[in-house]
Amino acid sequence: MINELINKLHEKTAVIGIVGLGYVGLPLAIRYAEVGYKVIGLDIDLNKIENIERGTTYIKHIPGAAIQAATEKGFEATTNFTQAIEADALILCVPTPLDDHREPDLSFVIDTLESLLPRMRKGQVVSLESTTYPGTTEEELKPRIENIGLTVGEDIFLVYSPEREDPGNPDFTTRTIPKVCGGTTLDCIQAGVALYEQVIDQVVPVSSTQAAEMTKLLENIHRAVNIGLVNEMKMVADKMGIDIHEVIDAAATKPFGFVPYHPGPGLGGHCIPIDPLYLTWKAREYGINTRFIELAGEVNSFMPEYVIGKVTEGLNRHKKSINGSRILVLGIAYKKNVDDMRESPSVEIMSQLQGLGAEVNYSDSDVPVFPAMRSYKFDLQSIDLSADTLEQYDCVVLATDHDVFDYELIRRHAKLIVDTRGRYRAPAENILKA
Ligand SMILES: NC(=O)c1ccc[n+]([C@@H]2O[C@H](COP(=O)([O-])OP(=O)(O)OC[C@H]3O[C@@H](n4cnc5c(N)ncnc54)[C@H](O)[C@@H]3O)[C@@H](O)[C@H]2O)c1
Numbered sequence: 001m002i003n004e005l006i007n008k009l010h011e012k013t014a015v016i017g018i019v020g021l022g023y024v025g026l027p028l029a030i031r032y033a034e035v036g037y038k039v040i041g042l043d044i045d046l047n048k049i050e051n052i053e054r055g056t057t058y059i060k061h062i063p064g065a066a067i068q069a070a071t072e073k074g075f076e077a078t079t080n081f082t083q084a085i086e087a088d089a090l091i092l093c094v095p096t097p098l099d100d101h102r103e104p105d106l107s108f109v110i111d112t113l114e115s116l117l118p119r120m121r122k123g124q125v126v127s128l129e130s131t132t133y134p135g136t137t138e139e140e141l142k143p144r145i146e147n148i149g150l151t152v153g154e155d156i157f158l159v160y161s162p163e164r165e166d167p168g169n170p171d172f173t174t175r176t177i178p179k180v181c182g183g184t185t186l187d188c189i190q191a192g193v194a195l196y197e198q199v200i201d202q203v204v205p206v207s208s209t210q211a212a213e214m215t216k217l218l219e220n221i222h223r224a225v226n227i228g229l230v231n232e233m234k235m236v237a238d239k240m241g242i243d244i245h246e247v248i249d250a251a252a253t254k255p256f257g258f259v260p261y262h263p264g265p266g267l268g269g270h271c272i273p274i275d276p277l278y279l280t281w282k283a284r285e286y287g288i289n290t291r292f293i294e295l296a297g298e299v300n301s302f303m304p305e306y307v308i309g310k311v312t313e314g315l316n317r318h319k320k321s322i323n324g325s326r327i328l329v330l331g332i333a334y335k336k337n338v339d340d341m342r343e344s345p346s347v348e349i350m351s352q353l354q355g356l357g358a359e360v361n362y363s364d365s366d367v368p369v370f371p372a373m374r375s376y377k378f379d380l381q382s383i384d385l386s387a388d389t390l391e392q393y394d395c396v397v398l399a400t401d402h403d404v405f406d407y408e409l410i411r412r413h414a415k416l417i418v419d420t421r422g423r424y425r426a427p428a429e430n431i432l433k434a
Contacts, residue, residue, distance in 0.1 A: 001123050001155065002187045006194040008088055012036045017087030019112055021048050021077060023270070023340070024129060024163040025093035026062055029077075031174040031199045033070035040087055041077035052077040060339040060366055061168055084119035089127065089195050093163065096130040097274060104133060104278050106140060113141060117148050125157040125191040127181075128209075131216050131275050133282035136160075137209035142184060153185030159192030160209035162216030168337040178202040182212030220275040221293055226261040227272070228296030231303055234263035238433065245422035265399050265420040265434070266303035266345030268334025273300070273343045304348040307420050310434035311353065311395055314416045320394055323357030328383060328393040330410070331400025332364045336421075339366035346399035347376050353397075354378075361393075365404060387413040397434075398423055 008014035014037065018029040021043040032039045043049060051058045052075070055068030067075075084090060094108040109130055120126070126145070128137055137160040142152050150156045161181040166172060179200045183189035189205050196203045206212050230248070237244040244263060252260040267273040276293040283290050308322070315325055334344035341347065346362070354360045362370070363383045370378040383389055385406065390396065390413035398410075401421040410417065411424065411431070420434045 002157065002191060005088060005123050005125060005157065005191055009194045009198055012198070014088035015040060015086050017042060017084050017090045019043070019084075019090060019092050019116065020094035020108075020130075021045075021052070022093065022095070023059060023167060024165060025091070026059060026067075027165075027174045028091065028093065028129075028163075028199075029075055030062070030066050030070040033073045033075035035199055036073070037198075039070070039075040040083050041075065042079070042081055042084060043077065044079060046079055049077045049079055081115045082119060084116050085121060088123065089125045090116060090120075091127045091129060091195075093129045095270070096132050096278070097270075098277055102277055103281050106132065106136065109136070110140065110144075113144055117144065120145060120148065120150060120156060122150065122155040125159065125188075125195050127159045127161050127192060127195065129161055129163045131162060131220070131271060131278065132213055133217070133278040134210040134213040135282065136213060138184065153187055157183065157185075157188040157191035158209070159183040159188050159195075160212045161192060161196060162212060164216075164219070167340060168335065175199060176201055178204055180204045180206055180212050180215050182206040182209045184209060214279075217275055217279045220271050221279065223261070224267065224272050224276050224300065225292050225296040226259070227263070227267060228299040230261045231263045232299050235306065243422075243425070243433070245425065262422070264303065264345070265307050265349060267300045268342070268344045268346075269340065270342045273297075303420075304345050304352060307349055307397065307399075307418065307434045308352050308356070310418050310432050311397060314418055314432045315395055318394070318416065321357075322353060325358050325394040326392060327353050327358045327360050327395045327397060328390070329353075329360065329362045329397045329399050330364070330385075330405060331398065331402050332362050332367055332370075333400055333402070336401050337403055341367060341371065341373070344400075347373065347378075349397060349399055350378065351376055363405075364400070364402070366402075385409065390414045 016032045016037045016039045018025045019042045021041045029039050029041045052067055055064050057064040092112055094112045097105050099105040152158045159181055164177045179196050181192040181203055183192050193203050193205050234244040248260050251258050280290045280293050329346055329350050332346040333339055333341055350360050361383050363385055368382050370380040395416040396414040397418045399420055401423045417431045418434045424431045
């Protein structure tokens, strides 16, 4: 069984099923198509399927031409899950958010698996890529698959292989980012390595799915904790009249033992603010308090409030209050040069400013209309930046430093700039670092 699967993968006659065609699934589908596999993309979002059929994109950094090239080479997308039966590999790339109590919400993973179970058969490899706590694959996926009469490790091969993505970073592609892969049994690991080594330069096998799940969490917790540390250092440096960005640049000249992290207005994105809490939740089952995670979360989630404090301070210098001021937030995506607004601290800042009585607007050309969000509602459209518009605002908050902004124009025409990203290094009357 395993040899037949591996041969099909090596010969590229295997059909690859990718479930969830978002930031993670779409580039992977394109990559498999690029090297010559037939790829079936499955998603419940009809809009994505229609975009793929038209060859148009719905993710800024993935060009429509790449989708078109993939469809010409055999990538088809559908909402029809019966097609999963054709797939020799099923790769799950669906969301793993938090629920209302900020605890893991595995409902997307479980729903997806439930839709796939009637189409699972002997000789398939099933890979979960969604970020999750150690034990998910063995505790949630394996028993459900075995319930339908397939033995994992003999009939069907189960692996966990976390996705590593840095949206907007042109230095890495799906092919060049090494991929960790753990399996339920040795045969599962072998199947997982065979699945991924066809499209990724370096596959890193680990001994279990739990080790692979924990690897992803370590990577993201490492970021969250270090960002928390540097945000704390920023507040200390600010009180001491020291520029934290100058300090980070200087420290980064150390050729060993130091990795630069940059402070900002708070954590954003689908991963760093959320993933650590997956471990916190699971660790409780073992009687462990994840204190570093909690502390970093406390510091990082205070950052929007810190920025509000700086806005208050800046306006105060002009004998103004937030209440009644016109404030323009620059950049509402969670990081520069992307259009992803998930968990963006910019939105929390907008919400707090509005709550304090400010008239708030935003500028972000990649988000022309403020989208529907679960916890926030703004009836706004992106403002085009010009000397005239900038001069109409009492304060401009630089929340996300997209490259498309004309920083010189902003510097010359904004009455007050609260810079949360260290974009403006030279001190100026109208600039306040936050
Ligand atoms: N975005 C990143 O940079 C990144 C990086 C590493 C890991 N991850 C992890 O990868 C996973 C997916 O993240 P993403 O950013 O691609 O999410 P996404 O929201 O961009 O895409 C998920 C897709 O899954 C689809 N979906 C939801 N339920 C489904 C179901 N039952 N059946 C089929 N499709 C379904 C959605 O319609 C959506 O298109 C998450 O666990 C995330 O934490 C994301």
